[in-house]
Amino acid sequence: MTYVTAMIAFLQGVPWIDLILSLQWLFLGYFICINTAYLTLNYISVFSIVGYMRDHRADYLPTNLASYQPPVSILIPAYNEEGSIVSSVHSLLGLEYPEFEIVVINDGSTDNTLGEVIAAFGMVEFPEAYRRRIETMPVKKIYASSRYPRVRLIDKDNGGKADTLNAGINCARYPLFCSIDADCILQPDSLGRVVRPFLEDPTMVAVGGVVRVLNGCAVRNGLLEKVELPQNYLARFQLVEYLRAFLFGRLGWSPLNALLIISGAFGVFKKERVIAIGGYRSKTVGEDMDLVVRLHRNLRQEKRPYRISFVPDPICWTEVPTDLKSLKAQRMRWQRGLAESLAPNVGALFDRRGGAVSWLALPFMFTFELLGPVIEVLGYAIIIPLWLLGLIPLQSFLVFLFLSIGLGVLLSTNALFLEELSFQMYPRLGQQVKLFGIAILENFGYRQITSVWRFKAVLYWLFSFSKKSRWGEIARDGSWQRYSGPPEADAPGRPDVPTVP
Amino acid sequence: MPALRVLAVQMVVDSTGFHVDIPSGSDSTIVFAFWAGVAVAAMTFITLAVIIIMRQVMLRRERIHARAVAFWKAIIIATPADGVGKIPPLRNRDMTGFLEVWNEVHEPLRGSTTPHLARVACEVGLEERLYNRLSDGRFHTRLVAIIAMGHVQNAASFGRIEKFMDDPNPIVSLCVARALMQIDPGQAISMFVPRIARRSDWSPGSIATILNEAGADRVTRELSEATLQANVDMAPRLIRFLASVSPESAAPIIRNILLTSLDGRLISTCLQVMSNPEDLACVRPLLVHPRWHVRMQAAVTLGRLGVPGDEQFLVSILSDKQWWVRYRAAQALMKLGFVNTDGMHRILKSQTDEYARDIIKHVLAEEAMIKHVVAAEATAAA
Numbered sequence: 001m002t003y004v005t006a007m008i009a010f011l012q013g014v015p016w017i018d019l020i021l022s023l024q025w026l027f028l029g030y031f032i033c034i035n036t037a038y039l040t041l042n043y044i045s046v047f048s049i050v051g052y053m054r055d056h057r058a059d060y061l062p063t064n065l066a067s068y069q070p071p072v073s074i075l076i077p078a079y080n081e082e083g084s085i086v087s088s089v090h091s092l093l094g095l096e097y098p099e100f101e102i103v104v105i106n107d108g109s110t111d112n113t114l115g116e117v118i119a120a121f122g123m124v125e126f127p128e129a130y131r132r133r134i135e136t137m138p139v140k141k142i143y144a145s146s147r148y149p150r151v152r153l154i155d156k157d158n159g160g161k162a163d164t165l166n167a168g169i170n171c172a173r174y175p176l177f178c179s180i181d182a183d184c185i186l187q188p189d190s191l192g193r194v195v196r197p198f199l200e201d202p203t204m205v206a207v208g209g210v211v212r213v214l215n216g217c218a219v220r221n222g223l224l225e226k227v228e229l230p231q232n233y234l235a236r237f238q239l240v241e242y243l244r245a246f247l248f249g250r251l252g253w254s255p256l257n258a259l260l261i262i263s264g265a266f267g268v269f270k271k272e273r274v275i276a277i278g279g280y281r282s283k284t285v286g287e288d289m290d291l292v293v294r295l296h297r298n299l300r301q302e303k304r305p306y307r308i309s310f311v312p313d314p315i316c317w318t319e320v321p322t323d324l325k326s327l328k329a330q331r332m333r334w335q336r337g338l339a340e341s342l343a344p345n346v347g348a349l350f351d352r353r354g355g356a357v358s359w360l361a362l363p364f365m366f367t368f369e370l371l372g373p374v375i376e377v378l379g380y381a382i383i384i385p386l387w388l389l390g391l392i393p394l395q396s397f398l399v400f401l402f403l404s405i406g407l408g409v410l411l412s413t414n415a416l417f418l419e420e421l422s423f424q425m426y427p428r429l430g431q432q433v434k435l436f437g438i439a440i441l442e443n444f445g446y447r448q449i450t451s452v453w454r455f456k457a458v459l460y461w462l463f464s465f466s467k468k469s470r471w472g473e474i475a476r477d478g479s480w481q482r483y484s485g486p487p488e489a490d491a492p493g494r495p496d497v498p499t500v501p
Numbered sequence: 502m503p504a505l506r507v508l509a510v511q512m513v514v515d516s517t518g519f520h521v522d523i524p525s526g527s528d529s530t531i532v533f534a535f536w537a538g539v540a541v542a543a544m545t546f547i548t549l550a551v552i553i554i555m556r557q558v559m560l561r562r563e564r565i566h567a568r569a570v571a572f573w574k575a576i577i578i579a580t581p582a583d584g585v586g587k588i589p590p591l592r593n594r595d596m597t598g599f600l601e602v603w604n605e606v607h608e609p610l611r612g613s614t615t616p617h618l619a620r621v622a623c624e625v626g627l628e629e630r631l632y633n634r635l636s637d638g639r640f641h642t643r644l645v646a647i648i649a650m651g652h653v654q655n656a657a658s659f660g661r662i663e664k665f666m667d668d669p670n671p672i673v674s675l676c677v678a679r680a681l682m683q684i685d686p687g688q689a690i691s692m693f694v695p696r697i698a699r700r701s702d703w704s705p706g707s708i709a710t711i712l713n714e715a716g717a718d719r720v721t722r723e724l725s726e727a728t729l730q731a732n733v734d735m736a737p738r739l740i741r742f743l744a745s746v747s748p749e750s751a752a753p754i755i756r757n758i759l760l761t762s763l764d765g766r767l768i769s770t771c772l773q774v775m776s777n778p779e780d781l782a783c784v785r786p787l788l789v790h791p792r793w794h795v796r797m798q799a800a801v802t803l804g805r806l807g808v809p810g811d812e813q814f815l816v817s818i819l820s821d822k823q824w825w826v827r828y829r830a831a832q833a834l835m836k837l838g839f840v841n842t843d844g845m846h847r848i849l850k851s852q853t854d855e856y857a858r859d860i861i862k863h864v865l866a867e868e869a870m871i872k873h874v875v876a877a878e879a880t881a882a883a
Contacts (some may be wrong), residue, residue: 028530061676062679062714131824201702202701402538417551
C-alpha cells in the first residue's frame with residue numbers, strides 16, 4: 001500500500017502528468033462531437049422514415065406494368081457456402097418480380113458448394129460466350145440450370161469477393177445488378193421495392209436496402225415464415241446494432257445524397273456505371289463501401305446528376321455470427337474494409353465541388369467511424385489507470401461513465417423508435433422490452449470488445465498495407481434453415497416458368 | 502454514519518434519515534455532465550414509453566379499422582338480393598375504412614358504378630365528406646379521398662382537385678392525374694400529357710396504366726402532338742407511351758424518326774417499340790449505325806418482324822465488335838421463323854470468325870436448354 005501511495009505521489013509530481021490529465025478534455029470533446037453527430041443523423045432519419053412510410057404505407061397507384069420494371073441480374077458470390085447456398089437460391093426463385101436472373105459465382109470453394117448447386121438445380125455445362133469487360137481470375141466453366149432457366153452458375157479460380165462479383169458483372173445480362181450474400185434471403189417483394197427508386201428517378205445509380213438478423217426466425221421453402229428474436233445473446237446484440245446501423249446510420253445520409261455504404265449483402269446498381277469505374281476493386285476487403293465512394297467521386301468529377309439512395313422497406317435477412325471468434329473476424333474485416341475504402345479518398349475531403357459527401361459524410365467516416373474505436377480504446381486505456389491511480393476523482397469518472405452509457409442506450413432506443421415508426425417487425429410487448437434490455441446490456445462489455453477489435457483492425461491495417469480482398473469465414477448457426485426445403489414446383493407466385501433470358 | 506457512493510450520487514443514512522446528495526459546487530463540468538446524463542436517461546425512458554404507447558395506440562387503431570372494413574365491406578359488396586335495408590350512418594372514425602373498401606370495390610369496375618353503390622354514396626353523404634377530407638392535413642386521408650373522387654366521377658370534383666396535380670409529391674400528383682382522367686378524360690388529358698414530359702419523378706408504369714385506363718381514342722391525339730413537338734430528351738419517354746396505347750398512331754411518327762433523327766437514344770427507343778413490318782426498310786440500314794445499342798436494337802427488331810432475306814443482314818453483324826450486338830443478332834436469327842436450328846448450324850459452319858461461331862454456339866445451347874425445360878414441364882404437367 002505504501003508503494004502505491006508513494007507511486008501516486010510520485011506521478012502527481014511528474015511535470016507531464018498535467019498533459020496526460022488534459023487528454024481527458026480531448027476525450028470529452030470528442031465524445032460530445034460523436035454523440036451530437038449520431039443524434040443529428042438520428043433525427044434526420046426520423047423525418048426520412050416518416051416521409052417514406054407516408055408515401056409507401058399503401059399502394060395508392062395501380063401496380064406498375066411489368067414491362068416498365070427493368071430486368072435485374074442477381075449476383076450471389078459464394079465461397080464455401082455449401083450449407084446455405086441452395087436455400088438462398090430457392091428463396092430468390094420465389095421473388096415476385098417480372099424478369100430477373102440468378103447468377104451464382106463459385107469462387108473456387110474448397111467445400112462442396114459447386115456440387116450442391118449443380119445437384120439442386122440440375123446445372124449443366126453451357127458454352128457461354130463470356131465477355132471479360134472487367135479483368136478477373138480465370139473462369140473455369142459456366143453452367144445453366146436445366147430446370148430453372150433463371151439460374152446460372154459460374155465456376156472460377158479463387159480471387160476474393162470483389163473479383164467474384166466482377167466475374168458476375170461480366171456475365172450479367174441485365175442493366176441492373178443486385179449483389180446478395182450467399183447466406184441471405186429476401187422477402188418476395190424485396191427486389192421490386194429496391195428497384196422502385198430507379199423507376200422514380202432516372203438519375204439513380206445505386207440503391208441499398210435494409211439488412212436484418214435472420215437468427216431465430218423460421219424459414220420455410222426459402223421464404224421467411226416467422227420473425228422472432230434470436231436466442232443467442234451475441235446475435236441479439238447484433239440485432240440492435242443492425243437496427244442502429246441501417247435505420248439511422250444509412251437512412252440519415254440518404255436524403256443528403258451522401259450515403260457511402262451500400263451493404264454487399266443487398267444492393268442494386270446500374271451495371272454500366274459500375275463497369276465504367278472498373279467494377280469492384282479487388283485490393284480491398286471493404287469492396288462494397290469502396291465501390292460506392294468511387295461512384296460518388298466519379299459522378300461528381302464528371303458533373304453528372306445522380307443519386308445514391310437507401311430505402312428502408314426492401315428487407316434482406318442475414319445470419320449473423322453467434323460465436324466470438326467469427327464475430328471478431330467479421331468486425332475486424334469490416335473495420336479494415338472501412339480504412340481501405342477511406343484511405344484512397346483522403347483527397348476528396350473538403351473538396352470544393354464534393355458536396356455533402358466531401359464536407360459531411362467523408363469527414364464523419366474518418367473522424368467517427370475510423371478513428372472512433374481508436375479514441376474510445378485509448379480513452380479506456382488512459383482514463384481507467386488515471387482513475388485507479390487517483391489522478392481523476394471517482395466522481396468524475398462515474399459521472400462520465402453514466403453519461404456515456406446513457407447516450408449509448410439512448411441511441412439504441414432511438415433505433416427501436418425508428419423501427420416502431422416503420423415496420424414493427426417485433427411487435428409484441430415482450431419483444432420490445434427484451435430489445436430495450438439488450439440496448440442497455442450491450443453497453444456493458446459488448447460495445448467495448450467490438451471497439452477493441454476495431455482498434456486492432458486499424459492497427460493491422462496501418463502496419464500491413466497490401467492485402468487483397470478475402471472472404472470472411474463465419475461459423476454458421478444455420479438454425480433458421482431447419483424448416484427449409486425445396487420450393488413446391490407449382491406454388492403460386494413462383495416464377496419458375498421458362499423464359500427466354 | 503454509513504455512506505455509499507453510487508455513480509456520483511452520494512446516498513447518506515444518518516440520524517436525520519436517508520438523503521441523497523447530487524454533485525454540486527465548484528466543478529461545473531461534473532455538474533453539467535451529471536445533469537446531461539440524467540436528461541439522457543429521462544429521454545431514453547420517455548422514448549421507450551412513447552414506443553410502447555404508440556404500439557398500443559396503433560393496435561387499437563388497427564382493431565377499429567379492421568372492424569370498420571369488415572362492417573362496410575358487408576354493406577358495400579351486398580347485392581339487392583341480399584336484401585340490404587337501411588344504410589347505417591357512417592361514423593367519422595370509420596371513414597378511412599369505408600373509403601378503402603369503396604376504392605377496392607371500384608378498382609375492377611373501371612369507372613362504372615352500380616345502383617346499389619350509388620345509393621350507399623348518397624345515403625352516407627359521401628361527396629360532402631370527401632370534400633371535407635381534402636382539407637385534412639393527413640396524407641393518407643387526403644389521398645384515399647382523392648382516389649374515391651376519381652371513382653365517384655362527379656364533374657364538380659374536378660375543379661376541387663386539379664390544383665393538386667402539381668403537388669411536388671409524385672404519389673399525390675399521379676393520384677390526382679388518375680382521378681381527373683376518370684372524371685373527365687377529355688379535359689384532363691390536355692393537362693396530363695404536358696406534365697408527363699415535365700415530371701421525371703412520375704413512375705412510367707403508373708403513367709402507362711393511367712393512359713391505358715383512359716383508352717387509346719381519348720389520349721392518342723394529345724400524345725401524338727406532344728411527341729412530335731418533344732425534344733430529344735423527352736421524345737423517347739413519350740413515344741414509348743404512345744406505342745403502348747396506340748401502335749397504329751405511333752407508326753408514322755416512328756418511321757419519321759427512324760428516317761430523320763440522328764439521336765441514338767431516340768432511335769433505339771423507336772426500334773424497341775415499333776411493330777409495323779412495313780417499316781423494316783428503315784431498320785436494315787441501322788445495322789451499321791455507329792452507336793452499338795442502335796445496331797443491337799435493329800437486330801432485335803429484325804428478329805421480331807423480319808422477313809425472308811433478312812437473315813443475311815443479321816449474319817453480317819454476327820462478327821460485330823460488340824458482344825451484345827453479336828448476341829442479339831444470333832438470337833434474332835433463331836427467332837426468325839424460317840431459320841430453324843438446322844439453319845443455324847449451317848450458318849455456324851459457314852462462319853470463319855471465331856466470335857461469330859462462339860455466339861452462335863451460345864445461342865444454340867440456350868435454345869436447347871429452353872426446349873429441354875419446356876419438354877420437362879410438359880411431361881410433368883401430363
